[in-house]
Amino acid sequence: MRAKKFPTHIVVFLLPAFIVYTMFMIWPLADSLRLSFVSNETGQFVYFQNYIKLLSDDLLSVRFWGAVRNNLIFFAINMVVQNPIGLLLAALLSRRNLKGSKIYRTLLFMPTMLSVVIIGFIWQLILSPLWGISESILGSVGLEQFFQPWLGLEDTALNTLALISVWQFIGIPMMLFYAALLGIPEDLVEAAHVDGATSWNVFWKIKFPLILPTVGIVSILTFVGNFNAFDLIYTVKGALAGPNYSTDIMGTLFFRTFFGQQLQLGNPEMGATVAAMMLLIILTGVVIYLVGWQRRITSYEI
Amino acid sequence: MIERIKQQIYDHFFAHLMLLIYGTIALFPIVLVIINSFKSRKAIFSAPMSLPTRETFSLVGYSTVWERANFDLYFGNSIIITVVSIFLILLTGAMAAFALSEYDFRGNGLMSLYMGLGIMIPIRLGTVGILRLVVALGLTNTRLALILVYTAQGLPLAIFVLQSFMSQIPRELKEAARVDGASEYRIFSLILPIVRPAVATVAVFVMIPIWNDLWFPLILAPGESTKTVTLGAQQFLGQFVSDWNAVLSSLTLAMIPILILYLLFSRQLISGITAGAVK
Numbered sequence: 053m054r055a056k057k058f059p060t061h062i063v064v065f066l067l068p069a070f071i072v073y074t075m076f077m078i079w080p081l082a083d084s085l086r087l088s089f090v091s092n093e094t095g096q097f098v099y100f101q102n103y104i105k106l107l108s109d110d111l112l113s114v115r116f117w118g119a120v121r122n123n124l125i126f127f128a129i130n131m132v133v134q135n136p137i138g139l140l141l142a143a144l145l146s147r148r149n150l151k152g153s154k155i156y157r158t159l160l161f162m163p164t165m166l167s168v169v170i171i172g173f174i175w176q177l178i179l180s181p182l183w184g185i186s187e188s189i190l191g192s193v194g195l196e197q198f199f200q201p202w203l204g205l206e207d208t209a210l211n212t213l214a215l216i217s218v219w220q221f222i223g224i225p226m227m228l229f230y231a232a233l234l235g236i237p238e239d240l241v242e243a244a245h246v247d248g249a250t251s252w253n254v255f256w257k258i259k260f261p262l263i264l265p266t267v268g269i270v271s272i273l274t275f276v277g278n279f280n281a282f283d284l285i286y287t288v289k290g291a292l293a294g295p296n297y298s299t300d301i302m303g304t305l306f307f308r309t310f311f312g313q314q315l316q317l318g319n320p321e322m323g324a325t326v327a328a329m330m331l332l333i334i335l336t337g338v339v340i341y342l343v344g345w346q347r348r349i350t351s352y353e354i
Numbered sequence: 355m356i357e358r359i360k361q362q363i364y365d366h367f368f369a370h371l372m373l374l375i376y377g378t379i380a381l382f383p384i385v386l387v388i389i390n391s392f393k394s395r396k397a398i399f400s401a402p403m404s405l406p407t408r409e410t411f412s413l414v415g416y417s418t419v420w421e422r423a424n425f426d427l428y429f430g431n432s433i434i435i436t437v438v439s440i441f442l443i444l445l446t447g448a449m450a451a452f453a454l455s456e457y458d459f460r461g462n463g464l465m466s467l468y469m470g471l472g473i474m475i476p477i478r479l480g481t482v483g484i485l486r487l488v489v490a491l492g493l494t495n496t497r498l499a500l501i502l503v504y505t506a507q508g509l510p511l512a513i514f515v516l517q518s519f520m521s522q523i524p525r526e527l528k529e530a531a532r533v534d535g536a537s538e539y540r541i542f543s544l545i546l547p548i549v550r551p552a553v554a555t556v557a558v559f560v561m562i563p564i565w566n567d568l569w570f571p572l573i574l575a576p577g578e579s580t581k582t583v584t585l586g587a588q589q590f591l592g593q594f595v596s597d598w599n600a601v602l603s604s605l606t607l608a609m610i611p612i613l614i615l616y617l618l619f620s621r622q623l624i625s626g627i628t629a630g631a632v633k
Contacts, residue, residue, distance in 0.1 A: 065453035076506035080483025167566035231628040
C-alpha cells in the first residue's frame with residue numbers, strides 16, 4: 053500500500069477564494085474589532101473604554117441610542133408593511149391558471165433591481181412640493197389638504213424613508229414567498245377545495261403553515277438588511293441624516309463617526325466601535341432567529 | 355361545481371385588480387421620470403403626467419448631462435468593476451465549491467462554515483479595516499480595490515449555492531473520468547458546464563449589489579477617474595438639484611442599462627429564486 057499523496061489539487065482549488073475572502077473580509081473585520089479596543093488619542097489598548105464612551109458619553113450616547121431607536125422603527129415599518137404586502141402579492145401571483153402572472157412578477161420586481169440612489173432621488177422628486185405631483189394626486193381624490201413635505205419634517209421623514217425602502221424591496225419577500233407557495237403540492241390544495249374550503253381558509257389553514265420557514269427567512273433578511281442600511285438615507289438626507297438627526301440610523305452614524313462631519317473629526321476607532329455594535333445587534337438577531345424561530349416551528353416535509 | 359367555477363372567476367378578477375393596482379404603484383415613479391426626462395422644463399411642471407408631444411419634446415437635460423458629467427467614463431468603470439468581480443467570484447468560487455463538495459478532507463466542514471460566515475455578516479461592518487488595508491496596499495482610488503472587496507463580498511453566497519448544486523452531480527460521472535485517467539483539474543472542467551445554470555444564476559445575483567453599491571465607491575474610490583455610475587449619479591444629482599431636466603435625464607440614463615439587462619435576464623433570475631421550490 054503506497055502512502056497517500058499530498059492533495060495538492062485541493063489546495064489549488066481552495067486557495068484563491070480563501071486568500072481573497074480572508075484578506076478582504078475576515079481580516080478587516082478582525083482588524084476593525086481590534087481597533088474598537090484601542091484609544092483614538094494614544095493608540096493603546098484600552099479594553100472597553102470606547103464602548104463605555106459610546107454608550108454613556110453625553111454627546112455620543114444620544115446619537116447612538118437615537119440611531120438604534122430609529123433603526124428599530126425603520127425595521128418595524130419594513131416588517132409590518134413590506135412583508136405582509138409581499139405575501140399578499142405572492143399569494144395572488146401563485147394562483148393557478150392566472151393569466152399574465154409572469155408579466156406581473158417581472159414588473160413588480162423591477163424597483164428592487166434599481167440602485168437605492170436612483171430610487172431615493174425619484175421619490176425626492178415625486179414628494180417635492182416644487183413639482184407638486186403628490187399634491188395633485190391627492191387633489192384628484194379631494195385630499196390635497198393632507199399634503200405635507202413629508203421628507204422634510206422631523207415627525208414624518210423617517211417613516212417616509214422607511215416606506216420608500218418598502219416600495220423598493222418588496223420584490224424580495226414577494227419572490228421568496230412566491231417560490232415557497234409554488235412548492236406546495238397541488239393535490240393538497242385540491243383536496244381541501246373538494247371538501248368545500250374557501251380560498252381564504254385554504255390559504256391560512258394549509259398554505260401559510262407550510263411556508264412558515266420562509267416567514268423566518270424573510271424576517272431575518274429584512275433585519276440584517278435594515279440594520280446595514282445606509283445608501284437611501286445618505287442619498288436623500290446626507291450624512292447628517294436630518295432634520296435634526298430624525299432619520300439617523302446605524303449606517304449613517306457609522307459613516308459620520310468614522311469620517312467625521314462639519315466640526316467633528318473622523319475617528320476610526322470609534323467608527324470601529326459603532327461597527328462592532330452593529331455586528332452585535334445583527335448577530336443577536338441571527339441567534340434569535342436560529343434558536344427562537346427555526347428550531348421551534350415545525351417544518352413539514354412536502 | 356358551478357359554485358367552484360364562479361368562485362374561481364371571482365378570485366381571478368380580484369387577483370388581477372390587486373396586481374394591477376400594485377403594479378401601477380411599482381411602475382408609476384419609474385415611468386414618470388423617464389417620460390419627463392424627454393420634456394422641456396415648462397412641460398415638466400405644467401403637464402407632468404402626459405407623454406412628451408411634438409411641442410414639449412426636448413433633449414436639453416441629456417445635453418447638460420453629456421457636457422457636465424463624465425457618464426461614459428462612469429459607465430466604463432462600473433462595467434469593468436462589475437464584470438471582473440463577477441468573473442473572479444465565479445471562477446474562484448466554483449473552484450472552492452468543487453473542492454468542498456467533491457473531496458472528503460479533514461476540516462472540510464469547518465472550511466465550509468468559515469467561507470459561509472460572510473452570508474450573514476455584512477462586509478460593510480469591516481469598512482474601517484478595509485480602508486486601512488487598501489491604504490496600506492496603496493490601492494486607494496483604484497478599480498482593483500473595489501474588485502477585490504466585491505469578490506470577497508460575493509464569494510460566500512456563490513460558494514454556498516454552487517456547492518449545493520455540485521453535490522447533486524452523480525458520482526459515476528466523475529469516477530468514469532477518473533478511470534479514464536483524467537486529472538482532478540480536468541474533472542473540474544468537465545463539471546463546470548453541467549452547473550452552468552447555477553453559475554448563471556449566481557452571476558445575476560452577485561451582479562446587482564455590485565453595480566448598485568454606493569458605500570465602497572464613496573469610501574475607497576471617490577476620485578473622478580474611478581467613479582462608478584452609482585456614485586457619479588449621486589454626486590451629479592446632488593450638484594444639479596435645481597436643474598430638473600438634467601436630474602431627470604441622468605436618472606433615466608442610470609436606470610436604462612439595468613432595466614434592459616433585467617428584462618433580458620429576468621427569467622434566469624426569477625427561475626433562480628424559485629428553483630428551490632420547483633425542482
